[in-house]
Amino acid sequence: MMYFPEEVLEHVFDFLSSHRDRNAASLVCKSWFKVERWSRHKVFIGNCYAITPERLIKRFPKVRSLSLKGKPHFADFNLVPHEWGGFVLPWIEAMAKSYPGLEELRLKRMVVSDESLELLSRAFPNFKALVLVSCEGFTTDGLASIAANCRFLRELDLQENDVDDHRGHWLCRFPDSCTSLVSLNFACLKGEVNLGALERLVARCPNLRSLRLNRSVPAEILCKILVKAPQLMDLGAGSCILVPRSDSFTKLTSAFLNCASVKSLSGFWEVTPRCLPAVYPICSKLTSLNLSYAPAIQGNDLIKLIRHCQKLQRLWVLDCIGDKGLAVVASTCKELQELRVFPSDPYVGGNAGVTEEGLVSVSIGCPKLHSLLYFCQQMTNAALTTVAKNCPRFTRFRLCILDPKRPDHMTSQPLDEGFGAIVQSCKDLRRLSLSGLLTDQVFLYIGMYAERLEMLSIAFAGDSDKGMLYVLNGCKNLRKLEIRDCPFGDDALLTDVGKYETMRSLWMSSCDVTIRGCKVLAEKMPRLNVEIINDKDLIEETPDDNQKVEKMYVYRTLDGPRKDAPEFVWTM
Amino acid sequence: MSPPLTVRDQGEESNVSLVASSASANSTCQSSPGLKEHYYMGLSDCSSAESYVISNLSKEKDTNLNLKATELRLGIPGSPSPDRDLEISVSSSELAEKPFFPLLPVKDGFFSTLPKTVVSGNKRVFSDAMDGFRELKSSAYGDGNWTFPTSGSEKETAKVQGKISANLGVNAILSSRSLPNSAAKPVSIKEQPVASSTLLKEMMSSKVLQDGPHTLNNTNHDQMPTNNNGNAPAAKAQLVGWPPVRSFRKNALATTSKNNDEVDGKPGSALFVKVSMDGAPYLRKVDLKTYCNYLELCSALEKMFSCFTIGQYGSHGAPGRDILSESKLKDLLHGSEYVLTYEDKDGDWMLVGDVPWE
Numbered sequence: 060m061m062y063f064p065e066e067v068l069e070h071v072f073d074f075l076s077s078h079r080d081r082n083a084a085s086l087v088c089k090s091w092f093k094v095e096r097w098s099r100h101k102v103f104i105g106n107c108y109a110i111t112p113e114r115l116i117k118r119f120p121k122v123r124s125l126s127l128k129g130k131p132h133f134a135d136f137n138l139v140p141h142e143w144g145g146f147v148l149p150w151i152e153a154m155a156k157s158y159p160g161l162e163e164l165r166l167k168r169m170v171v172s173d174e175s176l177e178l179l180s181r182a183f184p185n186f187k188a189l190v191l192v193s194c195e196g197f198t199t200d201g202l203a204s205i206a207a208n209c210r211f212l213r214e215l216d217l218q219e220n221d222v223d224d225h226r227g228h229w230l231c232r233f234p235d236s237c238t239s240l241v242s243l244n245f246a247c248l249k250g251e252v253n254l255g256a257l258e259r260l261v262a263r264c265p266n267l268r269s270l271r272l273n274r275s276v277p278a279e280i281l282c283k284i285l286v287k288a289p290q291l292m293d294l295g296a297g298s299c300i301l302v303p304r305s306d307s308f309t310k311l312t313s314a315f316l317n318c319a320s321v322k323s324l325s326g327f328w329e330v331t332p333r334c335l336p337a338v339y340p341i342c343s344k345l346t347s348l349n350l351s352y353a354p355a356i357q358g359n360d361l362i363k364l365i366r367h368c369q370k371l372q373r374l375w376v377l378d379c380i381g382d383k384g385l386a387v388v389a390s391t392c393k394e395l396q397e398l399r400v401f402p403s404d405p406y407v408g409g410n411a412g413v414t415e416e417g418l419v420s421v422s423i424g425c426p427k428l429h430s431l432l433y434f435c436q437q438m439t440n441a442a443l444t445t446v447a448k449n450c451p452r453f454t455r456f457r458l459c460i461l462d463p464k465r466p467d468h469m470t471s472q473p474l475d476e477g478f479g480a481i482v483q484s485c486k487d488l489r490r491l492s493l494s495g496l497l498t499d500q501v502f503l504y505i506g507m508y509a510e511r512l513e514m515l516s517i518a519f520a521g522d523s524d525k526g527m528l529y530v531l532n533g534c535k536n537l538r539k540l541e542i543r544d545c546p547f548g549d550d551a552l553l554t555d556v557g558k559y560e561t562m563r564s565l566w567m568s569s570c571d572v573t574i575r576g577c578k579v580l581a582e583k584m585p586r587l588n589v590e591i592i593n594d595k596d597l598i599e600e601t602p603d604d605n606q607k608v609e610k611m612y613v614y615r616t617l618d619g620p621r622k623d624a625p626e627f628v629w630t631m
Numbered sequence: 632m633s634p635p636l637t638v639r640d641q642g643e644e645s646n647v648s649l650v651a652s653s654a655s656a657n658s659t660c661q662s663s664p665g666l667k668e669h670y671y672m673g674l675s676d677c678s679s680a681e682s683y684v685i686s687n688l689s690k691e692k693d694t695n696l697n698l699k700a701t702e703l704r705l706g707i708p709g710s711p712s713p714d715r716d717l718e719i720s721v722s723s724s725e726l727a728e729k730p731f732f733p734l735l736p737v738k739d740g741f742f743s744t745l746p747k748t749v750v751s752g753n754k755r756v757f758s759d760a761m762d763g764f765r766e767l768k769s770s771a772y773g774d775g776n777w778t779f780p781t782s783g784s785e786k787e788t789a790k791v792q793g794k795i796s797a798n799l800g801v802n803a804i805l806s807s808r809s810l811p812n813s814a815a816k817p818v819s820i821k822e823q824p825v826a827s828s829t830l831l832k833e834m835m836s837s838k839v840l841q842d843g844p845h846t847l848n849n850t851n852h853d854q855m856p857t858n859n860n861g862n863a864p865a866a867k868a869q870l871v872g873w874p875p876v877r878s879f880r881k882n883a884l885a886t887t888s889k890n891n892d893e894v895d896g897k898p899g900s901a902l903f904v905k906v907s908m909d910g911a912p913y914l915r916k917v918d919l920k921t922y923c924n925y926l927e928l929c930s931a932l933e934k935m936f937s938c939f940t941i942g943q944y945g946s947h948g949a950p951g952r953d954i955l956s957e958s959k960l961k962d963l964l965h966g967s968e969y970v971l972t973y974e975d976k977d978g979d980w981m982l983v984g985d986v987p988w989e
Contacts, residue, residue, distance in 0.1 A: 136877070352884070434874060
């Protein structure tokens with residue numbers, strides 16, 4: 060074998076940006092392993108309990124950017140108690156000692172305390188980017204420390220976090236010398252911000268490209284900001300309550316006219332729908348539009364707006380758009396790649412919402428569609444089959460029929476055939492969420508055809524253990540499996556225990572798995588953490604082994620049971 | 632003339648009297664049996680009212696100059712159009728004798744929309760009337776979700792009402808004073824004045840406009856996340872974590888719905904009110920929800936009706952025309968002799984286009 064000096068190898072590895080490529084390269088030989096670990100600057104850890112911070116630091120001494128994910132996905136839907144875990148503080152404390160050059164931290168579903176943020180802001184002089192998605196545990200005081208102490212901050216991106224808003228003037232804490240901001244997103248904050256400080260901050264950051272405001276920022280301030288920052292590419296409006304045809308409305312329209320670069324638009328937490336025409340000047344350039352937090356914009360206004368957006372690639376809306384609106388999307392947005400339709404009324408039997416017709420029209424009109432999240436009232440096998448034929452390129456297909464176990468509303472059959480068509484046609488499918496009435500048959504199809512599938516979410520489906528087994532046996536690339544309210548029990552769980560080490564995690568809740576099953580699994584697979592998450596009220600009792608487990612979370616780990624598990628979480 | 636009595640005296644909302652006036656200039660007072668008589672005189676011999684109004688005038692004069700030509704008041708029930716001419720040449724003395732707009736009887740706790748359209752002018756003891764008004768409002772609002780077409784909570788609404796009284800007082804004085812000077816005709820916002828019952832009917836019709844979406848809203852309410860805790864749809868038990876929507880999103884939508892509900896019952900619905908100007912060949916409709924305050928409403932009305940006036944008051948001139956050309960009176964400006972109108976159920980001729988097609 061040719062000998063490459065390490066510097067050359069390192070230079071070559073620089074071009075490997077994907078984690079998987081780097082992981083693969085590190086397995087080739089010891090020399091490559093060594094070069095790779097010294098040159099790795101970005102690390103992604105999909106489950107913060109899979110390894111300890113110390114282990115990370117030991118292998119990769121020069122990390123500048125870390126991404127961490129904490130709680131299991133179903134925590135988003137209140138299925139995981141708050142104190143379950145996912146604390147970032149131990150990571151920050153460990154990195155403070157060993158990664159003085161840390162620049163970026165991206166966290167998802169973790170518990171972030173103000174103390175962590177304070178430490179973060181002080182321990183890393185070069186810190187540049189903080190992205191928090193669906194996190195909790197911090198207040199605006201923590202944000203104030205970041206603002207005040209991170210002298211080279213480029214990115215502060217808060218997405219859908221649960222923040223305790225003390226209404227402190229955290230925005231004022233950005234020093235006058237801070238001119239480096241490129242991205243600022245505080246849309247999820249509920250409280251007021253100091254508007255003067257905001258304006259001044261925007262004015263002194265010439266590189267600002269992305270700005271997402273929260274609902275406390277009124278239209279007049281938005282207008283001033285647009286005037287000061289016409290270079291913005293990504294804008295999240297706060298409130299847009301205006302009188303149509305008033306002066307402020309006219310000013311806002313001309314401010315938008317001057318924003319030649321805005322490609323992404325979101326926000327509108329509160330809005331006067333009849334003022335939306337102010338936004339029309341930028342619509343034709345938009346590639347991304349997220350109005351899923353703007354219930355004030357009803358179907359017709361939404362449609363009028365969308366008609367202007369011919370270049371849209373990503374669209375997130377509420378289901379008040381209706382099938383009619385989706386037909387307009389289909390005829391207007393020929394470049395559409397990602398569509399998400401959220402329920403404006405999460406409870407069944409509400410307003411009309413969308414049906415299979417909307418989905419079918421979009422599949423006909425938008426051949427590039429590859430990512431879908433669709434909450435609807437009803438579905439048919441025929442529609443799914445048509446969609447599968449029209450859009451064979453789906454990589455993410457998540458369908459949620461609001462009424463659990465709802466069959467095909469025309470034929471009253473289960474939706475096995477429809478989803479079967481999807482997995483058969485979409486060879487690149489990586490993520491799939493099922494809903495509606497489903498038998499074991501759909502899992503047979505998934506096991507047979509969904510070769511690339513990495514993440515599968517199942518609810519209220521299946522008849523027997525066979526269903527789960529089809530999936531475990533068939534999907535070679537499965538990484539995450541989450542199941543709720545399905546009749547899968549110990550037999551399904553224990554048939555192929557080795558499988559779980561090839562996966563990141565398995566979640567099963569309200570299924571037929573028993574305590575005994577969990578114990579057996581834990582015993583056979585020491586490198587798995589088998590956690591049982593109890594109802595806090597039941598901790599006192601010593602349950603019978605035959606008792607069914609309400610919530611089970613299984614994940615592979617190199618470092619054994621975690622030490623921060625609360626009382627109600629048992630690691631078997 | 633009896634001294635003005637206040638609604639407050641009544642103690643109970645349902646006892647508010649109807650004060651209707653006849654066509655005559657005399658102040659008369661009709662009362663139905665069982666209802667107490669009330670007689671509101673705006674600029675009557677009530678010296679306190681006068682001084683109140685006058686003192687307000689000096690304060691408010693500057694801010695309200697552009698209102699001087701728009702006398703907003705409710706039409707008088709029982710009086711056909713010609714009577715309104717009486718108001719044109721109003722002088723303080725005549726005003727003194729004129730009966731003012733009536734309060735509608737409150738039926739079954741149904742509170743009329745009167746308050747919203749009662750941007751009435753010169754005829755009340757405002758603070759008193761408004762107080763009673765507030766009482767009425769606070770009781771009936773619980774049911775009907777009637778709110779002022781301004782944003783904000785109940786507290787703010789009370790504030791707005793307070794503002795109304797000031798404005799009304801001022802409008803009254805200004806209009807009465809300025810009328811002789813201005814060539815403009817007074818504009819009145821009216822509900823159909825023929826009889827109290829038709830007045831009520833008009834209330835109903837404009838309520839109906841809101842009723843449609845309003846009732847929708849009521850049913851939606853039951854299913855909105857805001858009301859989730861009590862009012863989950865009866866048929867379905869609620870599953871934890873279903874549908875799989877992030878709690879952040881659920882909470883955010885709930886907050887927004889709550890805010891919108893405080894504002895106007897259902898986001899997107901409109902509150903249309905008929906506006907008539909004496910002598911105009913047709914009436915117009917305005918969506919009160921698109922305005923945040925009286926100033927805006929007045930200027931909008933001014934723009935809307937300025938094409939009918941012979942001369943332009945104020946310094947609008949060319950800009951005024953430009954703005955107007957974008958308005959629905961395009962046809963007129965471009966010289967077309969004809970506009971499209973329709974006759975509504977009250978017999979008024981309305982300009983086509985004011986109410987959105989949907």
